[in-house]
Amino acid sequence: MTEADGFDVVDRLERLILDHEPRSAAEAAAMLEMVGENLEAGGRSDGRDVRALKRVIAFLRPDG
Numbered sequence: 001m002t003e004a005d006g007f008d009v010v011d012r013l014e015r016l017i018l019d020h021e022p023r024s025a026a027e028a029a030a031m032l033e034m035v036g037e038n039l040e041a042g043g044r045s046d047g048r049d050v051r052a053l054k055r056v057i058a059f060l061r062p063d064g
Contacts, residue, residue, distance in 0.1 A: 014034060014038075014048075015048060017030065017031060017034050017052075018031065018034060018035070018038075018044075018048040018049060018051070018052040019048065019051075019052070020052075020055075021055060021059075022055060022056055022059045023059075028056045028059050028060065031052050031053075031055070031056050032053075032056055034049070034052070035049045035052050035053050035056075
């Protein structure tokens with residue numbers, strides 16, 4: 001596996017997590033961890049981190 005292949009695998013996994021609709025507190029926490037890491041690195045250019053954050057907020061709101 002080349003470095004580029006490794007990056008592609010990591011990016012696909014990251015997109016899978018960020019595009020997920022959280023169904024539990026554990027899933028929401030995992031998404032928040034990834035969003036935090038992305039924001040520390042300057043954020044994603046595709047906006048997936050911001051959209052993931054909005055889905056977590058919606059999940060956590062009592063009115064859904």
